[in-house]
Amino acid sequence: MLEKQEIIDLKQTLALCASVCEDCAAVGFSRIQYGTLKKWWPTDRDYADVCALTASLLMLSSDMDYARLLNCEKACRMCAEVCSGYDQEHCRICAKICLKCADICRSYYQRLKV
Template sequence: MNTQHQSLLDALNACVAACENCASACLQEDDVKMMAPCIALDRDCADICALTARLLSRGSEHAWHLLRECAEICRLCGEECAKHAHAHCQACAAACRRCEEACRQGMTA
C-alpha cells in the first residue's frame, strides 16, 4: 500500500475514533436532546469511515465508490460539530475536516 493510501487510512481511522468519542461524550451532556443531530451524524460518519477503511485495506475496488459519500458525511458531521463549543465536538469537527480532505484527494488519485 502506498503512502497516500496509508495517509487516507490514517485520516479515516482518526475520524472514526473522534466521532465515536464525540457521540459518547454528547450522550453525557446535560441537554442530550439538543445534541441528537450531532450524535446521529457522529454515528453515521464513524460507520461510513470504518467501512471505507476496511474496504480500502483489503484492496476492494468498491472502496473508491464510497469516498464521495464519506467526504460528504464528514463535511456534514464537521459542520454540525463545529456548532458546539464542547471540546469533544471541536476535536471531532477537526478530524472530520481532515478526513473529508483526505477522501477528496483519494478520489482524484
C-alpha cells in the first residue's frame, strides 16, 4: 500500500500527464487539417482520460485499483509513441511527459505487486 504522500505525488504526475495530453490535442486541433488530425487527435484525448481516471481511482486505495497503473503505463507509452512521430514542440513535450509518467506508473506498480 502506498503512503498518503506517495498517492498525492502519483496523482499529481497523472494529472500533469493528462493535462499535457489535453494541451497537445488542443494545439494540434488548432494547427492541423482535419484529414491528418483525425488519425491521432481522439487517441491523444483518450490517453488523457486514462491518466485522469487512474488518478481518480487511486483514491480508493484497493489493491485491485493499483493494477490499473499497468493500463495507464501502456496508454502513456502508446501516446508517447504517437506524439514522437511529430515534429511539433507540443508533441515532443507530450511524448517526454508520457514516457516519464509511464515509468513512474511501472515503478509504483512494481512496488505494490510484491
